[in-house]
Amino acid sequence: MKIVYSDPKTGKSNQVEVAQDLSHYLLNKKIGESIDASVFGLTGYTLRITGGTDKSGFAMHKSIDSAVKKQILDRSSADYKRRIVRGKIISQDIEQVNAVIEAYGSKPPLAELFKPEGEKKPKEEKK
Helix, strand or coil: CEEEEECCCCCCEEEEECCHHHHHHCCCCECCCEEEHHHHCCCCCEEEEEEEEECCCCEECCCCCCCCEEEEEEEECCEEEEEEEECCECCCCEEEEEEEEEECCCCCHHHHHCCCCCCCCCCCCCC
């Protein structure tokens, strides 16, 4: 299972691979709940779950109060479309969990990952 967390201050995101023995911390959590991220290596951080996808690529939907796959009638723009979605509860079938940082810890994890490498040379034009 993976957690993809994003930083609303910088607009950047990163992903953390969750070990099989630690994935039980995420089970039965719902979209909108906050979790302590120190279990996953982000000490002092709090993450809010915003969604996710299952092993087949079906997205989680916050209007379904279970962990099952369901077909819904979704209104996008002017027309209706049938879509298959997952419920808002995280189960064993969920492969990726999306989250947003709510509370920051003492050490910024994204700032270290996305350090500027310095000035890049402009490309030379071909003659």
